[in-house]
Amino acid sequence: MAKEKKNRLKKIKKSFKEMPKKVKIFFKNLPNNTKVFIKNLPSNTKTFIKNFPHNTKFFVKNNALFTFFVISNLINSILLRTFTVKNFTAISPILADAAFVLIIASFAFLFKPKNRFKYFITWEIILTLVCLINSMYYSNYVSFTSFSLIATSMQIFGVGDALENVVEIKDFCYIWAPIIFFYLNYSLKRRGYFDKNFDREKRKTKFAQALGAGIIVLICFLMTVTGTDISRLYKQWNREYVVMKFGIYIYQANDLVASLKPQISPLFGYDAAAKEFREYYDEYPSEESDNKYTDIFKGKNVIAIHAESIQNFLLDTEINGVEITPNLKRLASEGLYFSNFYAQESVGTSSDSEFTYNTSLLPAGSGTVFVSYWDREYVTIPKLLKEQNYYTFSMHANKPNFWNREVMHKQLGYDKFYSYTNDFEIKDEDILGLGLNDKSFFSQAVDKIKNIDSKYENWYGVLIMLTNHTPFTALEGQEELDLTYKYKKVNEQTGVEEEVTNDYLTDTILGNYFETAHYADEAIGELVDKLDREGLLEDTVLVIYGDHDAKIKRSEYDYYYNYDPETDSKLDEDDPRYEEFTKYDYELNRKVPFIIWTKDGEYQKEIKDVMGMYDVLPTLGNMLGIHSDYALGHDIFSDDDHFVVFPNGNWLTNKMYYDSQNGEGILLNEGDIISSDYIEKYTERAEKEVTVSNDIIVHDLIKKTKESEKIKGENK
Ligand code: GP9
Numbered sequence: 007m008a009k010e011k012k013n014r015l016k017k018i019k020k021s022f023k024e025m026p027k028k029v030k031i032f033f034k035n036l037p038n039n040t041k042v043f044i045k046n047l048p049s050n051t052k053t054f055i056k057n058f059p060h061n062t063k064f065f066v067k068n069n070a071l072f073t074f075f076v077i078s079n080l081i082n083s084i085l086l087r088t089f090t091v092k093n094f095t096a097i098s099p100i101l102a103d104a105a106f107v108l109i110i111a112s113f114a115f116l117f118k119p120k121n122r123f124k125y126f127i128t129w130e131i132i133l134t135l136v137c138l139i140n141s142m143y144y145s146n147y148v149s150f151t152s153f154s155l156i157a158t159s160m161q162i163f164g165v166g167d168a169l170e171n172v173v174e175i176k177d178f179c180y181i182w183a184p185i186i187f188f189y190l191n192y193s194l195k196r197r198g199y200f201d202k203n204f205d206r207e208k209r210k211t212k213f214a215q216a217l218g219a220g221i222i223v224l225i226c227f228l229m230t231v232t233g234t235d236i237s238r239l240y241k242q243w244n245r246e247y248v249v250m251k252f253g254i255y256i257y258q259a260n261d262l263v264a265s266l267k268p269q270i271s272p273l274f275g276y277d278a279a280a281k282e283f284r285e286y287y288d289e290y291p292s293e294e295s296d297n298k299y300t301d302i303f304k305g306k307n308v309i310a311i312h313a314e315s316i317q318n319f320l321l322d323t324e325i326n327g328v329e330i331t332p333n334l335k336r337l338a339s340e341g342l343y344f345s346n347f348y349a350q351e352s353v354g355t356s357s358d359s360e361f362t363y364n365t366s367l368l369p370a371g372s373g374t375v376f377v378s379y380w381d382r383e384y385v386t387i388p389k390l391l392k393e394q395n396y397y398t399f400s401m402h403a404n405k406p407n408f409w410n411r412e413v414m415h416k417q418l419g420y421d422k423f424y425s426y427t428n429d430f431e432i433k434d435e436d437i438l439g440l441g442l443n444d445k446s447f448f449s450q451a452v453d454k455i456k457n458i459d460s461k462y463e464n465w466y467g468v469l470i471m472l473t474n475h476t477p478f479t480a481l482e483g484q485e486e487l488d489l490t491y492k493y494k495k496v497n498e499q500t501g502v503e504e505e506v507t508n509d510y511l512t513d514t515i516l517g518n519y520f521e522t523a524h525y526a527d528e529a530i531g532e533l534v535d536k537l538d539r540e541g542l543l544e545d546t547v548l549v550i551y552g553d554h555d556a557k558i559k560r561s562e563y564d565y566y567y568n569y570d571p572e573t574d575s576k577l578d579e580d581d582p583r584y585e586e587f588t589k590y591d592y593e594l595n596r597k598v599p600f601i602i603w604t605k606d607g608e609y610q611k612e613i614k615d616v617m618g619m620y621d622v623l624p625t626l627g628n629m630l631g632i633h634s635d636y637a638l639g640h641d642i643f644s645d646d647d648h649f650v651v652f653p654n655g656n657w658l659t660n661k662m663y664y665d666s667q668n669g670e671g672i673l674l675n676e677g678d679i680i681s682s683d684y685i686e687k688y689t690e691r692a693e694k695e696v697t698v699s700n701d702i703i704v705h706d707l708i709k710k711t712k713e714s715e716k717i718k719g720e721n722k
């Protein structure tokens with residue numbers, strides 16, 4: 007035995023020694039070998055094509071289970087997409103599904119032929135179930151299922167729902183595959199098909215060949231994948247898109263990993279996280295504030311408007327003399343207007359802003375709270391108001407499972423989530439962009455609020471808008487704003503001054519954004535009018551927040567601000583009139599409006615201090631008489647140290663915007679001087695806030711702290 011080991015080592019050593027020589031020979035022969043390969047290519051290809059039918063027949067005959075497994079699962083995945091997203095002819099998901107199935111099937115060759123069936127049938131059943139369950143889920147939720155939602159999706163089959171309401175006949179069309187597979191195996195067995203003698207070597211070769219085929223198909227698929235596709239796969243919330251691109255099997259496998267992550271990460275680092283959390287709140291306790299705004303709106307009803315992609319600069323923008331958001335501008339001037347307010351969203355965009363608004367915590371460091379950490383305990387505005395006997399609700403005219411809202415809104419403490427599928431009447435002509443248009447949504451929402459108002463003494467509701475959503479093409483064909491550039495120019499031939507009209511912003515993303523934002527603003531105006539007509543504004547506070555910036559490229563702003571009508575394009579960068587829209591201009595311009603308005607106009611003020619979405623709970627909460635012990639933000643009227651941290655660690659004060667990624671920043675006011683200690687202090691604060699927030703989310707620290715306090719209380 008020892009001798010054998012020695013010999014093996016000797017052999018390995020020898021082959022290492024010979025490696026440089028072999029590599030040299032390989033490169034020396036490379037031109038010649040390549041030449042021969044290219045020379046023989048046509049005849050080899052010809053032979054390959056000629057022998058293909060015969061070889062395929064031979065392969066199928068000798069690998070019947072393998073062939074059936076691959077083809078049946080491919081057919082099922084195509085069937086599923088035919089019945090759901092309907093992109094059955096798209097090549098990418100077919101390649102992705104084929105690669106997945108081939109790779110899985112290749113491992114069967116590592117088993118003896120007699121045992122292969124067990125391996126195949128296990129996978130055949132799993133993959134059939136993936137199709138069947140997703141088909142049922144899609145019929146009900148118009149999306150694909152997730153392992154992270156197993157507990158929730160079971161609720162739809164729960165007590166009340168009769169199965170016939172949930173299941174459709176077509177959902178069962180996938181089970182032909184395992185049934186025929188069983189039969190195929192049975193009949194092959196009877197014919198003695200598996201009694202052939204395969205030696206070990208052959209099995210390994212077959213495995214390598216099948217795996218190789220799978221990898222080649224995978225490479226072909228990867229060639230069709232873009233950065234956006236990868237980012238969507240990572241975020242995993244746009245499930246339909248992921249299935250349309252990556253096929254159902256990769257979608258589900260990726261979903262399994264994404265769903266396990268939140269279960270696995272809390273297993274590590276709990277003690278350190280809990281320590282950091284305790285130390286943080288000892289040093290920076292979330293204190294109740296006492297200022298002239300305390301309890302001013304206690305007992306009032308609240309309508310919060312989640313204004314999709316509305317940026318603050320729109321309020322001061324006019325195009326050809328037309329204001330883009332005149333209604334928001336008016337409301338801002340009649341109420342408390344926070345003009346340096348920043349959303350703090352991460353990859354979870356709308357859902358992150360909802361989370362931060364409601365909890366005064368930051369978005370999760372990886373994945374999104376709504377999708378991956380929905381089962382943790384959070385202190386939220388609706389929950390705190392419910393303690394004061396408010397009825398709380400949310401309304402949104404998109405599919406209820408978008409961003410997992412259906413589940414998460416319950417967790418956030420809303421008594422009811424009124425959604426597209428269940429609660430709004432959708433006429434074809436009312437569909438714009440992602441769903442029901444904002445005007446119809448608001449109009450229907452007011453009718454529902456009227457009903458709520460007649461039943462409940464106090465209520466709080468959030469209305470989540472939709473039409474002003476990227477790619478901002480919802481209004482195509484019904485343009486209202488004139489996005490052209492008009493100017494006077496002397497005609498060189500006639501010498502007469504003429505008006506020239508250039509396209510300017512027409513058909514640009516920024517121009518389209520102005521269009522849909524203008525529409526959204528009109529919708530807000532109509533909402534306020536209808537609420538007023540219905541007498542719903544007398545005892546109500548209106549809160550409006552832009553949920554995040556429109557994510558439009560910096561180059562679009564550069565063109566907008568540096569437009570040269572003479573050339574109908576952007577000014578040359580060497581032109582003295584050119585003023586670059588810098589990356590800092592861009593970051594600072596991402597601010598969104600935050601307005602607190604009442605009809606009586608009692609509180610009118612523009613607050614210019616910087617403020618973040620996480621300051622909403624402490625600031626608005628102080629007005630409503632509610633408080634969270636775990637708020638990371640501050641009441642802007644009680645705090646002098648105004649500070650906003652972004653999920654990537656960048657931060658902003660009244661004096662500075664600091665880019666933590668590059669370790670550089672800019673001063674906001676001329677003449678200000680800051681020290682390196684200033685940067686160090688706020689960078690440290692930024693890190694602490696991001697870390698503690700993430701620890702709370704991942705390790706469910708609010709729940710655990712409450713539990714341990716309860717135990718301590720009981721033991722006293
Ligand atoms: C979807 C809507 C938009 O229902 O809220 O979400 P976003 O893409 O902005 O995160």
Ligand code: MN
Binds near residue numbers: 357553
């Ligand atoms: Mn949004």
